[in-house]
Amino acid sequence: MTITAPADAVERAVARPLVEIRRVRKSFGAHQVLRDISLDAPEGTVTVLLGPSGSGKSTLLRCINHLETIDGGRIMVDGELIGYRQTGHTTHEMTPRQIARQRRGIGMVFQRFNLFPHMTALENVTEAPTGVAGVPAAAAKARGLDLLDRVGLADFARHYPAQLSGGQQQRVAIARALAMSPKLMLFDEPTSALDPELVGDVLDVMRELARDGMTMIVVTHEIGFARGVADQVVFMDGGVVVESGDAAAVIDAPRRQRTRNFLESVR
Numbered sequence: 001m002t003i004t005a006p007a008d009a010v011e012r013a014v015a016r017p018l019v020e021i022r023r024v025r026k027s028f029g030a031h032q033v034l035r036d037i038s039l040d041a042p043e044g045t046v047t048v049l050l051g052p053s054g055s056g057k058s059t060l061l062r063c064i065n066h067l068e069t070i071d072g073g074r075i076m077v078d079g080e081l082i083g084y085r086q087t088g089h090t091t092h093e094m095t096p097r098q099i100a101r102q103r104r105g106i107g108m109v110f111q112r113f114n115l116f117p118h119m120t121a122l123e124n125v126t127e128a129p130t131g132v133a134g135v136p137a138a139a140a141k142a143r144g145l146d147l148l149d150r151v152g153l154a155d156f157a158r159h160y161p162a163q164l165s166g167g168q169q170q171r172v173a174i175a176r177a178l179a180m181s182p183k184l185m186l187f188d189e190p191t192s193a194l195d196p197e198l199v200g201d202v203l204d205v206m207r208e209l210a211r212d213g214m215t216m217i218v219v220t221h222e223i224g225f226a227r228g229v230a231d232q233v234v235f236m237d238g239g240v241v242v243e244s245g246d247a248a249a250v251i252d253a254p255r256r257q258r259t260r261n262f263l264e265s266v267r
């Protein structure tokens with residue numbers, strides 16, 4: 001006898017949220033940057049966060065990665081609360097060691113490719129696996145070379161950051177984040193510090209990652225990338241989600257005037 005799962009169960013399994021953000025609040029002093037943010041990022045999908053400068057996009061990414069602590073609400077990644085442990089009905093703050101372990105599952109690529117200048121591209125990629133995760137040097141090197149190949153830099157393993165273009169450095173930063181085998185990748189305006197001619201190669205690497213099924217949350221003003229790659233676009237303004245949906249809905253047929261104004265400003 002064949003037992004077939006009900007269609008909605010299959011649907012749920014496919015769309016399992018890897019990231020669940022519920023009613024998140026964050027202030028810096030009196031400045032309430034995140035007022036009430038809720039969103040889900042289903043596993044294997046790309047979420048693009050759009051919004052004007054100061055709308056809290058970077059802060060949200062930093063909260064997901066526990067580089068900032070939230071004031072209220074909760075963030076779960078892969079079923080684990082970020083920054084907290086639950087025993088029974090009690091919630092405890094994680095220790096720094098537990099937070100460091102949790103962070104290893106989340107790769108982050110910043111606007112500026114903050115590579116170690118005194119290390120080669122390969123050393124930058126292998127530094128965390130060998131130094132933090134205890135991977136033997138030979139295995140880390142083999143994987144590092146694979147990752148550099150994957151971002152199109154197989155021939156640049158021995159180059160130092162200063163010998164690489166901004167786009168190449170950013171691709172090393174992506175390889176470095178991938179080296180810890182994250183289940184989630186966060187990108188904070190990864191192309192906004194690059195000369196226009198270098199943007200395409202970085203976006204291509206990100207497209208490839210998306211095709212390979214990596215769950216990604218990407219802050220970017222690259223509307224073409226959002227339209228072509230995002231499964232979900234979230235427009236934030238003033239610390240709230242103004243509207244969200246698939247790219248066609250949010251970018252090509254925005255319902256809110258604030259979204260329309262923003263899209264006009266970046267087109």
Ligand SMILES: Nc1ncnc2c1ncn2[C@@H]1O[C@H](COP(=O)(O)OP(=O)(O)OP(=O)(O)O)[C@@H](O)[C@H]1O
Nearest residue numbers: 028029031033051052053054055056057058059060
């Ligand atoms: N560590 C901090 N201390 C004080 N204020 C901060 C801090 N980090 C961010 N802010 C403020 O929070 C607000 C939101 O910043 P955030 O960088 O999250 O916005 P954003 O939407 O990513 O903007 P941008 O596109 O310019 O990067 C800004 O007014 C910023 O000055």
